[in-house]
Amino acid sequence: MTLLQLLNDRVKAALALAGAPDAQAIVQQAAKPEFGDYQANGVMGAAKQLKKNPRELAQEVINHLDLQGIASEVSIAGPGFINIRLDNGFLAARAAEALKDPSLSVKADHPQTVVVDLSSPNLAKEMHVGHLRSTIIGDALARTLTFLGHNVIRQNHVGDWGTQFGMLTAYLIESGNEQNPAHALEDLEDFYRRAKVRFDEDAAFADRAREYVVKLQGGDEQVLALWRQFVEISLSHCEEVYKELGVDLTRKDVMGESAYNPALPGIVAELKAKGLLTEDAGAQVAFLDEFKNKDGEPAVYIVQKQDGGYLYSTTDLAAARYRADVLKANRALYVVDARQGLHFQQMFTLARKAGFVPADMQLEHVAFGTMMGDDGKPFKTRSGGTVKLAELLIEAEERAFALVSEKNQDLSEAERRTIAKAVGIGAVKYADLSKHRTSDYIFNWDTMLAFEGNTAPYLQYAYTRIQSLFRKAGLPEAHQPIVIAEPAEHALALVLAQFPDAVDSVSREACPHFMCAYLYQVATQFMRFYEACPVLKGAVETQQSRLQLCQLTANTLKTGLGLLGIEVLDTM
Ligand code: ARG
Secondary structure (H helix, E strand, C coil), rough: CCCHHHHHHHHHHHHHHHCCCCCCCCEEEECHHHHHEECHHHHHHHHHCCHHHHHHHHHHHHHHCCCCEEEEEEEEEECEEEEEEHHHHHHHHHHHHHCCCCCCCCCCCCCEEEEEEEECCCCCCCCEHHHHHHHHHHHHHHHHHHCCCCEEEEEEEECCCHHHHHHHHHHHHCCCCCCHHHHCCCCHHHHHHHHHHHHHHHHHHHHHHHHHHHHHHHHHHHHHHHHHHHHHHHHHHHHHHHHHCCCCCCCCECCCHHHHHHHHHHHHHHHHHHHCCCCEEEEEEEEEEEECCCCEEEEEEEEEEECCCCCCHHHHHHHHHHHCCCCCCEEEEEEEEEEEEEEHHHHHHHHHHHCCCCCEEEEEEEEEEEECCCCCEECCCCCCCCCCCCHHHHHHHHHHHHHHHHHCCCCCHHHHHHHHHHHHHHHHHHHCCCCCCCEEEECHHHHHHCCCCCCCCHHHHHHHHHHHHHHHHCCCCCCCCCCCCHHHHHHHHHHHCCCCHHHHHHHHCCCHHHHHHHHHHHHHHHHHHHHHCCCCCHHHHHHHHHHHHHHHHHHHHHHHHCCCCCCCCCCC
16 A cells, blocks of 8 residues: 555544545645645545544544554644645655565556557658657557556557558659668668658559558558568667667567458448438548537547548547457557647547447647747757657667766776766657646756756766665665654655555556655655755664665655666766
8 A cells, every 4th residue: 555545544534433434535745844744635525425524533533543652642633734744754664665676566456447549650761850759659658557566568569551652662663662671771761751752643653652551551562561571670779779768668569550451341330330320422430429529519430431431530430449359458548638628538438338448448649849949939950850760769868978078087998888878868758758747848958968857867976876876885785774854864765655546546547646756756866965964973783774775765766767667877
């Protein structure tokens, strides 16, 4: 049970004994240390319901509140808040308990099967920054859910089907590269651009491209073989990026749009049989009353075009059904750009109406905002082009290398390269993950690579500092008593005890920034403790106690950053 759950349970029980069995405890971390460590806000609402004086009810709740051995101080504040200060002995015991398991494992009470739809680039082009967020937010969520003991199934829903592939095939043949596509596709982005130019300028080329689409969909062996090579080459580009990013995604996670192609006629037939489709200008559409426009007309959701072709929406309906029926998911997270919000809300609604997903399966669009340049506009190259992800990551490492070299002239080049990789990639990921995912954010090299503030380098640095302390003092001996006496020790032990709550909120709300905010608190409290409580001076018992707090801090930073896909270093 997490600390927050424990306190909520106890306050809830006391509320019940005080005559408010239906009231919520609403325990939160206190805003200021003067208020204690936690504050319960549920009394005022309950008092209103019961028509009682809130401060009197608060006193009754406190009389029933059993925090023996947990809290050292419980008091009423303001109109009826209950302030709770945790007991130093309790925090010391929690720390000792947590130190027994260096990986700090936390298990969910009810393990689920969770599908995480992440990354999902379009394979006709090279991966660009637009897919960075989906890849790293999805990876962080998948790691966190796995850590909690859920059965996580990663699904890389790559765009590997559709009209662009007809265009690429036509251009591959026209440019005489049919025999050696790997070479022609080395710069996939450039190849795509040239094909698009041909498509736009030459009607005959465009017709040929369309013919190839028909052939591809009809299962023509020659076109299929070329298409497979496109997909193969493009996927290996992606894999290089995943490897560079340190993201846990491989071929076995790829379940692209093409995989659902055979299921699409059945999806449309089933929707029709259930009376959910209407013919509208030759297309098959669903009218969704749940989504009315400003004139009160229901939204039109197209599942089959006039020419019989299927769409992104049809594929997603098939994928939703697959995730329910075959993968047996209890929960599916779609880590996709916020601009696709309406598509997902409508798709979820239709999938439920059609019975493709059961009522008790959670479907969540884990939406994220846009990555902006310093000018406040979507992030672009200087010439206004899309930024290739691979190039961005190289730049991150180069910049980190320059910084690290400046700070550590005595390290070998190889060592500096290793550090630069962890710092550069970590900085890019952390800058992204630390913002609330739904907001847009400004991508800025200097802020993300700063060694102060809520950044990856700051947290990584806090970790190395502890390691260097251990190099001097040795690791603490196991099972020595931990004594919490100073306010800075109390504050550090408190935040360390909150790790399971941080993991829990990331998984519940699918928001990795909770972990970042938490780790920043850990590092900040550690630095305060380090200033206020000399670790290597004083009695041996004090040293051993404080070294253990250092060790738990290091374990927490390492595990927490690991859940975000960020490495720690022993030196930097
Ligand atoms: N390939 C799509 C894009 O780049 C994202 C796919 C997201 N996943 C999904 N199930 N629709 O916009």
